[in-house]
Amino acid sequence: MTDAHTTTPVNYSDYETGEPVVDKAGPSGPIETRWERRQFGVKLVNPANKRSKKIIVVGSGLAGGAASATLGEAGYQVSTFCYQDSPRRAHSIAAQGGINAAKNYRNDGDSVYRLFYDTVKGGDFRARESNVHRLAEISRNIIDQCVAQGVPFAREYGGLLDTRSFGGVQVSRTFYARGQTGQQLLLGAYQALERQIHAGTVTMFPRHEMLELIVVDGRARGIVTRDMISGEVETHLADAVVLASGGYGNVFYLSTNAKGCNVTASWRAHRKGALFANPCFTQIHPTCIPVSGDHQSKLTLMSESLRNDGRVWVPKQLGDDRGPNEIPHDERDYFLERKYPAFGNLVPRDIASRAAKEVCDEKRGVGPSGLGVYLDFDDAIQRLGRPAVEAKYGNLFEMYERITGEDPYKVPMRIFPAVHYTMGGLWVDYDLQSTIPGLYVAGEANFSDHGANRLGASALMQGLADGYFVLPNTIGDYIATNNLDPVPDDAPEVLEARRSVDDRVETLLSINGTRTVDSFHRELGQIMWDYCGMERTEEGLRKALDLIPELRREFWNNVKVPGTGAELNQSLEKAGRVADFFELAELMCLDALHRNESCGGHFRGESQTPDGEAARDDDNFGYAAAWEFTGRGQAPVLHKEELEFEYVHPTQRSYK
Amino acid sequence: MKLNLKVWRQRDSVDKGRMVNYEVDADEDMSFLEMLDVLNEKLILAGDEPVAFDHDCREGICGACSMVIDGQPHGPQKATTTCQLHMRHYSDGDSIVVEPFRAGAFPVIKDLVVDRGAFDKVIQAGGYVSVNTGSAPDAHATPVSKVAADRSFAAANCIGCGACVAACPNGSASLFLGAKLTHLGEMPQGQPERYERVVNMVETHDDAGFGGCTNTGACATACPKEIPLDVISQLNRDYLKATVAGRRNRG
Ligand SMILES: Cc1cc2nc3c(=O)[nH]c(=O)nc-3n(C[C@H](O)[C@H](O)[C@H](O)COP(=O)(O)OP(=O)(O)OC[C@H]3O[C@@H](n4cnc5c(N)ncnc54)[C@H](O)[C@@H]3O)c2cc1C
Ligand code: SF4
Ligand code: FES
Numbered sequence: 001m002t003d004a005h006t007t008t009p010v011n012y013s014d015y016e017t018g019e020p021v022v023d024k025a026g027p028s029g030p031i032e033t034r035w036e037r038r039q040f041g042v043k044l045v046n047p048a049n050k051r052s053k054k055i056i057v058v059g060s061g062l063a064g065g066a067a068s069a070t071l072g073e074a075g076y077q078v079s080t081f082c083y084q085d086s087p088r089r090a091h092s093i094a095a096q097g098g099i100n101a102a103k104n105y106r107n108d109g110d111s112v113y114r115l116f117y118d119t120v121k122g123g124d125f126r127a128r129e130s131n132v133h134r135l136a137e138i139s140r141n142i143i144d145q146c147v148a149q150g151v152p153f154a155r156e157y158g159g160l161l162d163t164r165s166f167g168g169v170q171v172s173r174t175f176y177a178r179g180q181t182g183q184q185l186l187l188g189a190y191q192a193l194e195r196q197i198h199a200g201t202v203t204m205f206p207r208h209e210m211l212e213l214i215v216v217d218g219r220a221r222g223i224v225t226r227d228m229i230s231g232e233v234e235t236h237l238a239d240a241v242v243l244a245s246g247g248y249g250n251v252f253y254l255s256t257n258a259k260g261c262n263v264t265a266s267w268r269a270h271r272k273g274a275l276f277a278n279p280c281f282t283q284i285h286p287t288c289i290p291v292s293g294d295h296q297s298k299l300t301l302m303s304e305s306l307r308n309d310g311r312v313w314v315p316k317q318l319g320d321d322r323g324p325n326e327i328p329h330d331e332r333d334y335f336l337e338r339k340y341p342a343f344g345n346l347v348p349r350d351i352a353s354r355a356a357k358e359v360c361d362e363k364r365g366v367g368p369s370g371l372g373v374y375l376d377f378d379d380a381i382q383r384l385g386r387p388a389v390e391a392k393y394g395n396l397f398e399m400y401e402r403i404t405g406e407d408p409y410k411v412p413m414r415i416f417p418a419v420h421y422t423m424g425g426l427w428v429d430y431d432l433q434s435t436i437p438g439l440y441v442a443g444e445a446n447f448s449d450h451g452a453n454r455l456g457a458s459a460l461m462q463g464l465a466d467g468y469f470v471l472p473n474t475i476g477d478y479i480a481t482n483n484l485d486p487v488p489d490d491a492p493e494v495l496e497a498r499r500s501v502d503d504r505v506e507t508l509l510s511i512n513g514t515r516t517v518d519s520f521h522r523e524l525g526q527i528m529w530d531y532c533g534m535e536r537t538e539e540g541l542r543k544a545l546d547l548i549p550e551l552r553r554e555f556w557n558n559v560k561v562p563g564t565g566a567e568l569n570q571s572l573e574k575a576g577r578v579a580d581f582f583e584l585a586e587l588m589c590l591d592a593l594h595r596n597e598s599c600g601g602h603f604r605g606e607s608q609t610p611d612g613e614a615a616r617d618d619d620n621f622g623y624a625a626a627w628e629f630t631g632r633g634q635a636p637v638l639h640k641e642e643l644e645f646e647y648v649h650p651t652q653r654s655y656k
Numbered sequence: 657m658k659l660n661l662k663v664w665r666q667r668d669s670v671d672k673g674r675m676v677n678y679e680v681d682a683d684e685d686m687s688f689l690e691m692l693d694v695l696n697e698k699l700i701l702a703g704d705e706p707v708a709f710d711h712d713c714r715e716g717i718c719g720a721c722s723m724v725i726d727g728q729p730h731g732p733q734k735a736t737t738t739c740q741l742h743m744r745h746y747s748d749g750d751s752i753v754v755e756p757f758r759a760g761a762f763p764v765i766k767d768l769v770v771d772r773g774a775f776d777k778v779i780q781a782g783g784y785v786s787v788n789t790g791s792a793p794d795a796h797a798t799p800v801s802k803v804a805a806d807r808s809f810a811a812a813n814c815i816g817c818g819a820c821v822a823a824c825p826n827g828s829a830s831l832f833l834g835a836k837l838t839h840l841g842e843m844p845q846g847q848p849e850r851y852e853r854v855v856n857m858v859e860t861h862d863d864a865g866f867g868g869c870t871n872t873g874a875c876a877t878a879c880p881k882e883i884p885l886d887v888i889s890q891l892n893r894d895y896l897k898a899t900v901a902g903r904r905n906r907g
Contacts, residue, residue, distance in 0.1 A: 089718040093719075094717050144792040150808075152806075160796055180717070191783055259711060297690050405742070514701075516701065562703070
C-alpha cells in the first residue's frame with residue numbers, strides 16, 4: 001500500500017546533491033528580446049489540429065481561469081477543474097490591494113526595466129532574470145486585456161485609470177479596483193472562461209479534486225479526480241496537463257489563504273517526478289488581524305495600504321498594561337520608525353513582520369495573547385481629518401470592526417504577521433514546463449518569478465501573465481513537436497494511478513482513530529509556525545524534522561475520518577490534503593535547514609549582519625533549490641539551478 | 657456561551673431531510689462558521705457525521721458560504737456574509753435555526769450545501785464582453801467617466817452567493833442578473849452586446865428555474881454586498897428596449 005508507513009532507511013536530512021537542473025527553454029542574448037525570440041522559436045500548431053488536442057487545466061484562479069479561456073479561444077479542447085462549486089470562487093477572488101504594470105501612465109520614471117529591476121531586487125536575487133523581464137513586459141498587456149473585458153478599475157475624474165504606489169516602491173504603478181482587485185480580475189477571467197464553456201471549447205468540472213497525476217512513458221498524460229459530490233473516482237486523459245492550483249500556505253493551518261487551498265495537485269506531481277523548488281520561501285504578511293483564540297480557523301489580511309497612514313507601535317515599557325489611549329506618545333515605541341528611519345512604517349513585508357515578532361519576543365506585544373502590535377491612525381485622523389481617513393480606509397475599518405468588535409477610529413488596530421503567500425513551488429523552465437514533459441505549472445503553484453520574496457501586487461500580475469500570455473504560447477511548442485498516441489483507459493499507468501487513489505481513500509476511512517483531521521492540521525501548523533516561520537534556526541528546524549514524521553505516523557494510525565467515500569465527505573477531503581501537507585512540511589524544513597543564509601522571507605538566525613539584519617550568502621546559495629522526491633520520509637535529492645545575474649547586480653538590501 | 661442549534665440535516669439530494677437539535681459551547685470571538693467547526697469536531701469524536709456546509713475564503717468575498725440563519729439568508733447582521741458574522745451578537749442560551757439556501761433553482765446536495773450551478777449558466781448566456789486574449793487596445797484608448805466606473809464597480813461587487821434568490825418568495829435571481837447587466841452596461845466595453853446580452857441572460861435565467869420578479873425588495877435586504885435594487889430597474893429597462901423596441905440587432 002502506498003501510504004502505509006515504512007521505516008526510514010536513510011536519515012531524511014542526509015540528502016544528496018544530484019545533477020544541476022538547467023533551464024533549456026530560455027533564450028540567452030539581450031534580455032529585452034528574449035521573449036520575442038522565444039515566441040518566434042515556438043513551433044505552431046496547425047489550427048485545424050488544435051481541435052483534436054486536449055489540455056487539462058487544474059485550477060480556475062487567475063492563472064488557470066485565464067489559461068483555460070485563452071486555450072479555448074485558440075481552439076484546443078480544454079477540461080478545467082476546481083474544488084469549489086464554481087470557478088468564480090477560486091482563492092484569487094480574495095486579493096485586495098492591486099496589480100502592478102509598467103505602463104508609466106504617471107510619467108514618474110517607470111518602465112519595463114524598472115519593474116524588472118524592482119522585482120529581481122525585491123526577490124532578494126533568487127529569481128531567474130529572463131522570467132522576471134518577461135513578466136514586466138507582459139504586465140502592460142494584462143491591463144489592456146482586463147480593461148477590454150470591462151473590469152471596473154478605479155478611475156480618475158478625467159476618465160483615465162488611477163494608480164497607487166504599493167509595497168515600498170517609489171513609482172505609482174499599481175492598478176486597483178477598491179480593495180477588491182483580485183475579485184474584479186478573477187471575474188474578468190471567469191467570464192472569459194464561461195464564454196468558452198458556452199462556446200463548447202472548455203468543459204468545466206467544478207467540485208472535482210485532482211488526486212493523482214497520470215504519467216505515461218515519462219510524459220504527463222492525465223489526472224485522476226474525485227467527484228466531490230458522488231465520490232466517484234474518474235480518469236481524465238489529455239495531450240498536456242497544466243497545474244494552476246495555487247499556493248501551499250495552509251501547511252501552517254492558520255494563514256490568509258482560503259480554507260480549501262492545498263498542495264495536493266502539486267505534491268502528487270512532485271511524487272511522480274516533478275522537482276519542487278525553494279519550498280521554504282514563504283511570505284509572512286505584517287498586517288493581519290491577530291489570533292483571538294484556539295477556535296481560530298483562518299487569519300484575515302488588512303491591506304498593506306494601511307501602513308501609508310497608520311503608525312506601528314508597542315509600549316516602551318515591559319508589562320505596561322494600560323489601554324493604548326492612556327499611553328502618552330513619549331512612552332510608545334514606534335519601532336519601525338526608530339529602526340528604519342528612511343522607510344519607517346513602509347519597510348518591506350518581511351522586515352516589518354520580523355520587527356513585530358522581535359518586540360513580541362521581548363514581551364512588549366499587546367492584546368490578550370501578547371501577540372500583536374498597534375497600528376494607530378490617531379495622527380492621521382488629526383492631520384487629515386476623520387472624513388479623509390474614512391474615504392481612504394472606510395471599508396477596511398468596517399471589516400476590522402466586524403471581526404474584532406473594536407472601533408479603529410477610537411482604539412488603535414491590533415495587527416500581527418500571518419502566512420500569506422508561498423514563493424516556492426514546482427520548478428519550471430522558461431516555458432513554464434516542469435521536469436515532467438507535458439506538465440506545465442502556472443501562477444502561485446510554480447516557483448518562477450518572485451525569488452525569495454514577492455513584492456505587493458505582483459502575484460496577480462504573474463498569475464495573469466502566465467495564464468493569458470505565456471502558457472498558451474509555450475504549450476503549443478510541446479503539442480506541435482510531440483505527436484502523442486492516445487492513452488487507453490486501461491493502460492497500466494492509468495490503472496495504477498486510480499488504484500493509488502482508491503487505496504488512499506480507503507485507508508483514510510478505515511483508520512477510525514481518535515483524533516480529528518483538524519486537530520492534526522493545527523498541530524502541524526503550530527510546529528511549522530514555531531520552527532519554520534519568521535525566524536528559522538538549525539536547532540529549531542532539526543526539532544521540527546523530528547516532530548513532523550512522528551505526528552505523521554500518528555496521523556496514519558489515529559486519524560478519524562467519518563462517513564464513506566461515496567458521498568460528499570468534507571472530512572475525507574481535508575484528510576487527503578493534510579496527508580500531503582505532512583510530506584511538504586518535512587521538505588520545507590529540510591530546504592530551510594540546508595539554506596544556511598538569510599534571504600527574502602527566509603531568515604536564518606545564524607545568518608545575520610551585526611545589526612540583526614538578514615545576511616545573504618550569494619557565493620554559496622546563489623541558486624534555486626529544486627528537490628527530487630525519493631519516497632515518503634526518505635532523503636530527497638537536491639538539484640541546483642545556478643542563477644546568473646547579468647543585468648541586476650546583487651546588492652544587500654538596506655532600508656535604514 | 658451555550659447555544660441550542662436546530663440544524664437542517666439531509667443525507668443527499670433524495671433524502672427528505674429534517675431538523676436536528678444540537679448543543680454547542682461558543683465563544684464570543686468566534687465567527688459563526690468557527691462555531692459550526694466546534695460543533696463538527698464534537699460530532700466527529702462522538703462518531704456522528706459532521707454538518708456539511710460550503711465555505712472557503714471566510715472573508716466575505718468568495719460567495720461560498722450559504723446558510724439561512726433564523727429565517728434570514730446570511731443571518732441577522734446587515735451587509736454581512738455568514739462567514740463574517742460573529743458570535744458576539746448572540747448570548748448564552750440563545751436558540752439558532754440553521755437551514756440551507758432554498759430555491760427551486762438551488763437543489764440541496766447535502767445538509768447545508770446547495771447546487772448553485774444555475775448562476776454559472778446565466779453568466780454563460782452572455783455575462784461577458786466577447787474579446788479574445790491579445791486583441792485589446794491600449795487601456796487608455798477609451799476613457800470611462802469616474803461616475804460610470806464607480807456605478808459599474810458597485811454592481812460588479814456581487815459575490816454570486818445566491819442570498820437574493822434564497823430571500824425571494826419567487827426564487828428569482830433578478831438582483832444577481834441585474835448586477836451583472838449593470839456592471840457591463842455601465843462600461844463602454846459592454847455596449848456592443850448590451851441588448852443581446854439582456855435577452856439571452858433573461859431567457860437562461862427563466863429556463864434555469866428561477867422565478868419572476870414581483871418587486872418585493874427582499875433580495876436587496878438580504879444581499880451581503882448591498883447591491884442596490886435599481887439594478888433590477890436597469891435590467892427591466894434594457895430588456896424592454898431590447899424586445900419591444902426591437903433593438904436586438906443580432907441573433
Ligand atoms: C488575502 C490575500 C490578499 C492578496 N492580495 C494580493 C494583491 O493585492 N495583489 C497581488 O498581486 N496578490 C495578492 N495576493 C496573492 C494572490 O491572490 C494569489 O497569489 C493568486 O491569486 C494566486 O492565483 P492562482 O491562480 O495561482 O491560484 P488560486 O487563485 O489559488 O486558484 C487555485 C485554483 O486551483 C484549484 N485547485 C487547487 N487544488 C486543486 C485540486 N487538488 N484539484 C482541483 N482543483 C484544485 C482551486 O479550486 C482554484 O480554482 C493575495 C493573497 C491573499 C491570500
Ligand atoms: S446580488 Fe447580492 S445576494 Fe445576490 S448573489 Fe450577488 S451578492 Fe449575493
Ligand atoms: S466563505 Fe467566502 S464569502 Fe463566506
